[in-house]
Amino acid sequence: MSEALQLDVNGERHMVFVDADTPLLTVLRNDLALNGPKYGCGLGECGACMVLVDGAAARSCVLPASAVTGRRITTLEGLAPPGQMHAVQRGFVEGQGAQCGYCLNGMIIRIAALLDAVPDPSDIEIREALRHNLCRCGAHLEILDSVRAAIRIAKDDRA
Incomplete structure (x- = not known):
């Protein structure tokens, strides 16, 4: 059952309507069109899907979107200001x-x-x-x- 989740991604707030257990990776790629994090194994073992959650590296393929509401999520696209590189x-x-x-x-x-x-x-x-x-x-x-x-x-x- 879909619910409204507010996510802070790369310094912007987003409201998404997904099942609470939807993997964060799915939300980032499918709902927010952020393609830095990759789908590799879907099991949290390869690391291709990594994002920062409150500054700590996290595997977004096994992290439910509902677990990161109210937390700061940074993807590859948000590491540096637009037009710059980290x-x-x-x-x-x-x-x-x-x-x-x-x-x-x-x-x-x-x-x-x-x-x-x-x-x-x-x-x-x-x-x-x-x-x-x-x-x-x-x-x-x-x-x-x-x-x-x-x-x-x-x-x-x-x-």
């Missing part, structure tokens, strides 16, 4: 951290959350943060290079 996005461009790009959303979201919590993470912290994000193309070394570039870019932005 430091992590710029790092992934510089480090060429994508092949097919399907995992990219989850990688960028996860690293954005990490850098908010730990501005200068070690390689061990980076690998730990990304250990549940799957990349099937094998761009793992480029992803790590991209994260290191993002750390440098974020430091330069703060200076």
Whole structure:
């Protein structure tokens, strides 16, 4: 049974009419036309669907939309102001951290959350943060290079 849910997504309030248990990913993609988060596995295991919920990385394919009412949701599209890129996005461009790009959303979201919590993470912290994000193309070394570039870019932005 559909109900009205108010969601705060990328700084804008949206009223959607969906079943309470509808996955947030479905609402983001189908109702709000935000295609950064990807449908990968539908089981919360691959990380392609990641978004930030109150600044923490969350898997939107297994998160009911009703669970995030009143919380701040940020998708890939909302990481930076329109026409700009977040430091992590710029790092992934510089480090060429994508092949097919399907995992990219989850990688960028996860690293954005990490850098908010730990501005200068070690390689061990980076690998730990990304250990549940799957990349099937094998761009793992480029992803790590991209994260290191993002750390440098974020430091330069703060200076």
